[in-house]
Amino acid sequence: MTAPIIHLANAQVIDPTQSDLPRDLYIHDGHLIAKPDVQTHVQTHDCTGYTILPGAIDMHTHLVPPAMNALRTLQNVVIPDAVSPTLIGSPTWLSQQYLKLGYTTAIDAAITPGDAPAARLQLRELAPLDTGFLLLLSHHADVLALLEAQQFEAARDRAVHLYQLSGAMGIKLVNPGSVHATDGPALDVTDIDTAVDGMSVTPRQVLHFFLDLADTLKLSHPIHIHLPQLGTPGSCDATLQWLAAMDGCRAHIAHLQYDCYRYDEDWYLRSSVEDVLTALQRNKQITADVGLVGFGPAYALTSDLALHDRLLDLFGDDAGPALRFQWDGRSAFGLQPLDRDPQNLGYAMQWATGLELILLADNLDQLSLSIDYPNGGAVSLYPQLIHCLTNKSYRDAMLKQCHPAATQCTTLKQITRELSLDELLQLTRISPAHALGLKHKGDLKVGSRADMAMYQTPQCKIQTLSDKPTRMMIAGQFL
Numbered sequence: 001m002t003a004p005i006i007h008l009a010n011a012q013v014i015d016p017t018q019s020d021l022p023r024d025l026y027i028h029d030g031h032l033i034a035k036p037d038v039q040t041h042v043q044t045h046d047c048t049g050y051t052i053l054p055g056a057i058d059m060h061t062h063l064v065p066p067a068m069n070a071l072r073t074l075q076n077v078v079i080p081d082a083v084s085p086t087l088i089g090s091p092t093w094l095s096q097q098y099l100k101l102g103y104t105t106a107i108d109a110a111i112t113p114g115d116a117p118a119a120r121l122q123l124r125e126l127a128p129l130d131t132g133f134l135l136l137l138s139h140h141a142d143v144l145a146l147l148e149a150q151q152f153e154a155a156r157d158r159a160v161h162l163y164q165l166s167g168a169m170g171i172k173l174v175n176p177g178s179v180h181a182t183d184g185p186a187l188d189v190t191d192i193d194t195a196v197d198g199m200s201v202t203p204r205q206v207l208h209f210f211l212d213l214a215d216t217l218k219l220s221h222p223i224h225i226h227l228p229q230l231g232t233p234g235s236c237d238a239t240l241q242w243l244a245a246m247d248g249c250r251a252h253i254a255h256l257q258y259d260c261y262r263y264d265e266d267w268y269l270r271s272s273v274e275d276v277l278t279a280l281q282r283n284k285q286i287t288a289d290v291g292l293v294g295f296g297p298a299y300a301l302t303s304d305l306a307l308h309d310r311l312l313d314l315f316g317d318d319a320g321p322a323l324r325f326q327w328d329g330r331s332a333f334g335l336q337p338l339d340r341d342p343q344n345l346g347y348a349m350q351w352a353t354g355l356e357l358i359l360l361a362d363n364l365d366q367l368s369l370s371i372d373y374p375n376g377g378a379v380s381l382y383p384q385l386i387h388c389l390t391n392k393s394y395r396d397a398m399l400k401q402c403h404p405a406a407t408q409c410t411t412l413k414q415i416t417r418e419l420s421l422d423e424l425l426q427l428t429r430i431s432p433a434h435a436l437g438l439k440h441k442g443d444l445k446v447g448s449r450a451d452m453a454m455y456q457t458p459q460c461k462i463q464t465l466s467d468k469p470t471r472m473m474i475a476g477q478f479l
């Protein structure tokens, strides 16, 4: 016997992609369908008083890489209390954190080929949250060795093979062209056309090799790139240089907030959001996730070892154990505990710059909301950050608690914009679905997957997404 059609009747549906919003939704086989001609075998649920939103999508997070598992082991076995229980927990706990906020999909942004089989298994622990992952290929020893030998065709064949074995939904590059030194500091990229010491290929060659690879593989999510000089005063100029190098190409920039800094003429650190947004909007085919940061505990978990070296120099073990894992040239990551205090100049600027990046964007089509969990903090910070985007007086009250640099070196105080619910849905549903190439997610159109969050709360509360949805549905199944 076929499963009944689920009929959600008399709901208030909110979906900015449709001008003529339905009050009734019909679901069969996990997807939304048109109203059936014959109303037999239909299970009707009266949804009077309910508001229904599409499920949210976190397109850049970290769910099950070895680095997260190392944190779980630290927390549970090695040094209990070293890792905040509001930040790190089991995969099941993490899934619950997302579901409570109306998220139905989360994508792990960096799994190496060697870790892919274990990651595929472990992602099942997050069910019913729908998950996927990106394959971290920028520092794979075999691919890099072939590129160094100028054997581009063989490098492409090896990369295609690794990708096809992995089960990934896209390819991630972390500081492409940089070097993971096994002894001494890692080497960051300073110029896209200058090979770093120890390499013969330039960062531009590495970048274009992978952009071409995405075309070969016909990836629906383009190459997903963590840029060089992340979080430094050189990051804005590096970003402009790399965006120019990607002119006309499809690509996605990870956690763009960290790429928007520059010194002014008096050597004060400033956010350069407007320059980055101008360059981004000139390249409409490029998308980015924002990488907001909140205050409180976080763990910087990164395969950018040059970045990890900078964090180690700045913080060491101040906020807990810092760790570095590196083996076989195939996998490397650093773990740096952070405790973001609003009175700290750097953290206050990161918080303000992320908000500024969204609030100054003319349109939000190219931007998706992310906190790069656990780098930007706990998943549970989303409602507070969203509240800052939708309510100026709340945002200003937080700004007052921050180091004065957040007011002096960003334009956040002058911004009056408050995002609407439709704009929030753009950032958390429509843009990430579009950037990931997930044609049947992010909206509630006929044919889309029936992933949704149902609320019985006033719209003003839904606007901050601070309330737990009353009911959730993933792939047509009520949770």
Ligand SMILES: [Zn+2]
Residues within 6 Å of the ligand: 060, 061, 062, 109, 254, 372, 375
């Ligand atoms: Zn990340």
